[in-house]
Amino acid sequence: MSQPSFPGSAEAASAASADSPNDLTVQDDTRAVDIPRHRSGGRGPVAPMGGGGALPPKRRFGAESVFRWFTTGAGTIVLVIIVAIAIFLIVKAVPAIKADKANFLTHFEWFPNDPTDPKFGIASLAFGTVFSSAIALVLAVPVALGIALCLSHYAHKRLANGLGFLIDLLAAVPSIVFGLWGRDYLVDPVRQLSGWLHKYFGWIPLFGSDGPYGKSILLGSLVLAIMVLPIVTSLSREVFRQTPGMNEEAALALGATKWEMIRMAVIPYGRPGLIASVMLGLGRALGETIALALTLGGGWAVGSDIIHDGGNSIAANIANGFGEANDIGRGALIASGLVLFAITLIVNMIARAIVYRRREFIGSAV
Amino acid sequence: MAKRIEAVGVTAYYGAFKAIDGISMVIEPKSVTALIGPSGCGKSTFLRSINRMHEVLPGARVEGKLTIDSQDIYARDVDVTAVRRTIGMVFQRPNPFPTMSIYDNVVAGLRLGGVRRKSLLDDACEKALRAANLWNEVHTRLNRPGAGLSGGQQQRLCIARAIAVEPQVVLMDEPCSALDPISTLAIEDLISELKNQYTIIIVTHNMQQAARVSDRTAFFSIDKTGDPGRLIEYAETAKIFTNPSVKKTEDYITGRFG
Numbered sequence: 001m002s003q004p005s006f007p008g009s010a011e012a013a014s015a016a017s018a019d020s021p022n023d024l025t026v027q028d029d030t031r032a033v034d035i036p037r038h039r040s041g042g043r044g045p046v047a048p049m050g051g052g053g054a055l056p057p058k059r060r061f062g063a064e065s066v067f068r069w070f071t072t073g074a075g076t077i078v079l080v081i082i083v084a085i086a087i088f089l090i091v092k093a094v095p096a097i098k099a100d101k102a103n104f105l106t107h108f109e110w111f112p113n114d115p116t117d118p119k120f121g122i123a124s125l126a127f128g129t130v131f132s133s134a135i136a137l138v139l140a141v142p143v144a145l146g147i148a149l150c151l152s153h154y155a156h157k158r159l160a161n162g163l164g165f166l167i168d169l170l171a172a173v174p175s176i177v178f179g180l181w182g183r184d185y186l187v188d189p190v191r192q193l194s195g196w197l198h199k200y201f202g203w204i205p206l207f208g209s210d211g212p213y214g215k216s217i218l219l220g221s222l223v224l225a226i227m228v229l230p231i232v233t234s235l236s237r238e239v240f241r242q243t244p245g246m247n248e249e250a251a252l253a254l255g256a257t258k259w260e261m262i263r264m265a266v267i268p269y270g271r272p273g274l275i276a277s278v279m280l281g282l283g284r285a286l287g288e289t290i291a292l293a294l295t296l297g298g299g300w301a302v303g304s305d306i307i308h309d310g311g312n313s314i315a316a317n318i319a320n321g322f323g324e325a326n327d328i329g330r331g332a333l334i335a336s337g338l339v340l341f342a343i344t345l346i347v348n349m350i351a352r353a354i355v356y357r358r359r360e361f362i363g364s365a366v
Numbered sequence: 367m368a369k370r371i372e373a374v375g376v377t378a379y380y381g382a383f384k385a386i387d388g389i390s391m392v393i394e395p396k397s398v399t400a401l402i403g404p405s406g407c408g409k410s411t412f413l414r415s416i417n418r419m420h421e422v423l424p425g426a427r428v429e430g431k432l433t434i435d436s437q438d439i440y441a442r443d444v445d446v447t448a449v450r451r452t453i454g455m456v457f458q459r460p461n462p463f464p465t466m467s468i469y470d471n472v473v474a475g476l477r478l479g480g481v482r483r484k485s486l487l488d489d490a491c492e493k494a495l496r497a498a499n500l501w502n503e504v505h506t507r508l509n510r511p512g513a514g515l516s517g518g519q520q521q522r523l524c525i526a527r528a529i530a531v532e533p534q535v536v537l538m539d540e541p542c543s544a545l546d547p548i549s550t551l552a553i554e555d556l557i558s559e560l561k562n563q564y565t566i567i568i569v570t571h572n573m574q575q576a577a578r579v580s581d582r583t584a585f586f587s588i589d590k591t592g593d594p595g596r597l598i599e600y601a602e603t604a605k606i607f608t609n610p611s612v613k614k615t616e617d618y619i620t621g622r623f624g
């Protein structure tokens with residue numbers, strides 16, 4: 001941190017007085033302040049840059065204050081928009097929840113459009129959302145971190161740049177494309193994989209179902225995993241790249257192999273950034289709409305099984321149901337959106353807590 | 367616990383650029399050898415060739431022969447991590463691992479070597495910190511972050527980390543250049559103590575420091591920028607500073623050059 005040097009500070013003043021025509025012999029700050037303003041010429045055309053005379057008065061409409069008003073204004077607008085959205089959503093959601101004949105939090109099924117007997121609950125949808133996202137992360141994160149480490153520390157620079165570009169391209173593919181691809185081309189391989197998993201690993205509850213297979217949480221999570229992969233990869237590659245070279249050298253000089261060096265210096269240093277990148281990936285997975293609307297089988301079943309046809313998520317349910325929803329149905333979907341928002345918020349808070357807990361060890365890294 | 371190092375015609379490159387050319391010198395065990403010379407003359411490069419840290423940089427390579435107790439450091443079948451465990455290094459800027467506590471920093475090398483027993487690690491940590499004259503200042507807060515110490519303490523922590531694995535040789539690349547005068551004195555005292563046990567090679571741009579701490583001094587120089595650095599003179603420190611035999615050395619130490 002370099003000390004900001006004000007015009008008139010001892011250093012600047014003495015430097016300036018050496019070649020300034022009016023010999024003020026300014027020696028220290030206190031004396032400089034005492035000099036009457038009218039002798040300064042602080043804003044005059046011949047004033048030396050270092051402030052040969054007294055300290056000039058603060059300018060009232062400089063770029064500084066314009067910028068401050070601009071940033072404050074921008075911040076306020078964002079806040080106003082967020083509050084307005086929140087109010088709108090709550091106003092729409094509350095009547096629907098009031099009309100609900102079942103418990104909104106614990107009911108599994110979603111039939112809000114029945115004119116006489118609307119019954120809907122978020123339980124199964126929320127479960128499906130979190131479950132499919134969790135599975136997607138379990139599939140994507142190890143692969144993403146592996147690719148990122150390879151790109152940042154193992155691959156030749158040219159190759160790394162090329163591969164990195166490909167990964168970034170993958171991030172640019174619209175989710176509808178992933179959804180359609182998953183529904184039309186990935187579903188058969190997943191059906192076969194499901195049968196194989198059940199045959200050999202059927203004792204694990206995840207693979208307990210004996211069919212039918214296909215449009216299942218496994219398919220949805222696989223597509224999600226592919227969509228999350230580029231985000232997590234490119235962010236964590238940046239994180240890995242930021243490791244200070246001197247920490248890597250310290251590890252190597254202690255006799256670490258490359259992999260030991262990565263475990264000693266690179267990964268711990270990047271941990272907060274890695275958590276952030278995984279959380280961003282999770283955020284994308286939780287909010288993903290159309291790809292899941294196309295690949296999940298639907299329904300309200302809740303269970304540990306991921307290969308049986310079915311599965312649903314809040315966002316997919318909104319996409320599938322908004323078109324034919326009546327007033328209450330729409331309010332119900334908005335209420336489910338609020339729940340999704342709450343889930344995302346909680347996830348983010350947990351991530352922050354994890355980062356915060358080790359802050360004194362990673363102050364330089366965040 | 368100290369070994370003799372012999373360099374014969376050591377030449378090091380960064381890609382196509384030859385940074386040092388044909389350095390030959392013998393470094394005696396349990397002594398302090400200072401490397402001095404104008405900046406860019408290859409002191410760091412030579413130092414990093416000794417523990418094979420030079421080759422870490424892409425495109426960097428070393429030619430010639432370097433032996434430690436007549437064992438070739440660059441031989442095909444030599445494990446580079448073993449070389450680096452035998453020849454420890456302290457860097458110009460203090461570089462404790464920012465995510466580790468003081469304790470974890472000190473024992474990092476031992477853990478790498480597979481030591482897991484808590485009692486062994488505790489003993490080694492205390493021993494290394496005492497040897498680095500840091501124990502009294504930190505023993506009450508061993509699990510606090512190492513990066514929270516002052517610059518001088520961090521550098522002594524790095525010295526403790528380097529000697530915790532009980533190397534034979536300790537290389538120091540301008541270890542005091544980022545420190546205040548008091549911390550510098552503390553490190554110089556430490557170097558004088560450490561030489562009872564270790565072979566020490568220290569790069570310094572401070573000639574008083576070289577004169578204070580070293581037994582022998584090697585003067586490196588370059589003819590002009592872009593030329594490789596060469597060893598100009600290597601002798602007892604007293605001789606280099608009072609009666610150098612090469613004119614260039616005399617010019618440098620009397621401040622007429624560099």
Ligand SMILES: Nc1ncnc2c1ncn2[C@@H]1O[C@H](COP(=O)(O)OP(=O)(O)O)[C@@H](O)[C@H]1O
Nearest residue numbers: 380385404405406407408409410411412423592
């Ligand atoms: N990483 C590097 N890549 C390319 N050239 C380097 C690198 N490090 C040092 N050099 C060059 O090698 C020469 C010797 O550098 P160095 O050993 O750091 O000198 P000294 O430590 O004596 O100041 C210099 O010309 C320097 O520019």
Ligand SMILES: [Mg+2]
Nearest residue numbers: 409410411539
């Ligand atoms: Mg250097």
